Amino acid sequence: xxxxxxxxxxxxxxxxxxxxxxxxxxxxxxxxxxxxxxxxxxxxxxxxxxxxxxxxxxxxxxxxxxxxxxxxxxxxxxxxxxxxxxxxxxxxxxxxxxxxxxxxxxxxxxxxxxxxxxxxxxxxxxxxxxxxxxxxxxxxxxxxxxxxxxxxxxxxxxxxxxxxxxxxxxxxxxxxxxxxxxxxxxxxxxxxxxxxxxxxxxxxxxxxxxxxxxxxxxxxxxxxxxxxxxxxxxxxxxxxxxxxxxxxxxxxxxxxxxxxxxxxxxxxxxxxxxxxxxxxxxxxxxxxxxxxxxxxxxxxxxxxxxxxxxxxxxxxxxxxxxxxxxxxxxxxxxxxxxxxxxxxxxxxx
Numbered sequence: 001x002x003x004x005x006x007x008x009x010x011x012x013x014x015x016x017x018x019x020x021x022x023x024x025x026x027x028x029x030x031x032x033x034x035x036x037x038x039x040x041x042x043x044x045x046x047x048x049x050x051x052x053x054x055x056x057x058x059x060x061x062x063x064x065x066x067x068x069x070x071x072x073x074x075x076x077x078x079x080x081x082x083x084x085x086x087x088x089x090x091x092x093x094x095x096x097x098x099x100x101x102x103x104x105x106x107x108x109x110x111x112x113x114x115x116x117x118x119x120x121x122x123x124x125x126x127x128x129x130x131x132x133x134x135x136x137x138x139x140x141x142x143x144x145x146x147x148x149x150x151x152x153x154x155x156x157x158x159x160x161x162x163x164x165x166x167x168x169x170x171x172x173x174x175x176x177x178x179x180x181x182x183x184x185x186x187x188x189x190x191x192x193x194x195x196x197x198x199x200x201x202x203x204x205x206x207x208x209x210x211x212x213x214x215x216x217x218x219x220x221x222x223x224x225x226x227x228x229x230x231x232x233x234x235x236x237x238x239x240x241x242x243x244x245x246x247x248x249x250x251x252x253x254x255x256x257x258x259x260x261x262x263x264x265x266x267x268x269x270x271x272x273x274x275x276x277x278x279x280x281x282x283x284x285x286x287x288x289x290x291x292x293x294x295x296x297x298x299x300x301x302x303x304x305x306x307x308x309x310x311x312x313x314x315x316x317x318x319x320x321x322x323x324x325x326x327x328x329x330x331x332x333x334x335x336x337x338x339x340x341x342x343x344x345x346x347x348x349x
Contacts, residue, residue: 008088010034011062013161016092019085022078026066029084035075037161038062042169060172114139123152221298228292235286246279 008016012034020032030038043057058069071077112118112132120130126144130152135141249272256272259265 004087004091008084008091012038012164013157017084017088019088021081021084021088022075023081023084024061024066024068024078026061026064026068028061028063028066029081030062032075032078032080034161034165035059035078037165038168039070039075041162041165042172060168060175062168121149122146123149125152217298217300221295224298225295232288235288238285239282242279242282242285249275249279 005016010017010031011028013031017029018031018033021029022032022035023029024035039057039059042059057074058067060067110120110130112120112135114135115132118132118135120132122131122136123129123146124131124135124141124144125147127141130149131139131141131146136144136146253272253276256265256268259268
């Protein structure tokens with residue numbers, strides 16, 4: 001019986017369920033009055049009529065914290081648990097037949113400490129303590145304001161019930177705030193990750209532009225370098241050919257000088273003198289102009305671009321998020337005070 005009685009205790013009023021008993025969607029039971037008290041505390045701004053909320057709302061089950069959503073009928077739209085009500089009736093009948101009511105109440109009745117034979121049957125409002133009639137007539141509470149014990153019991157029990165209901169409603173609101181904070185935290189994490197990803201993409205795009213310009217400018221330097229090298233190599237080849245021809249002429253001239261026969265010498269020296277004259281002259285060969293090897297005209301100055309890059313910052317709300325780049329609409333920039341980046345350098349003339 002004791003175990004059954006525990007199952008029939010309302011989690012709000014801590015008494016055996018008072019009919020009508022309603023069953024929540026989570027299968028827990030409440031006195032309809034207790035359910036209405038919790039509902040009103042959780043929905044203080046909903047319209048009421050006769051102490052009951054007359055429109056839909058929600059509250060949480062005090063046993064499992066499951067959220068109960070009500071329609072426009074409020075707690076009166078909850079289904080009655082007739083089975084529990086029948087069990088309560090049977091339990092009360094069994095309890096009455098099993099144990100006499102008077103002796104049981106006598107054992108549970110609190111007795112006055114000052115008057116040991118007197119039952120506590122009144123409440124001292126002045127000192128906020130329960131006491132007995134003798135204390136009021138002859139004892140320490142003669143001049144105090146007193147009230148019937150039952151009325152104070154009901155009043156303070158109602159106050160405690162209302163306080164618990166308000167705390168339950170307040171806990172629901174706090175739980176809602178915690179849920180909102182968790183959602184805000186998750187949103188902040190997602191937004192931060194998204195913005196960092198976009199930031200990295202924009203910098204990667206900037207790196208790609210710089211790499212492209214570096215390749216273009218390097219190819220121009222390499223093209224002129226190769227052109228000059230080919231020209232110098234070709235000119236070197238011509239000078240080598242001239243040197244080889246001149247060396248052969250010198251060798252022939254030395255051999256002619258050793259000719260002992262004057263007639264033979266004179267027959268060959270005329271052509272040889274002509275060839276030595278031609279070999280001694282290099283006027284017909286091209287010469288490299290002074291400064292031809294210089295490549296300084298490909299020097300670049302990144303001072304202005306470096307200053308623009310160092311000033312990159314996030315855009316402000318009043319700035320445009322799009323700018324025209326290469327004749328088309330580009331993605332939103334990350335520049336702040338200097339959001340319009342300086343143009344990339346062109347090769348010096």
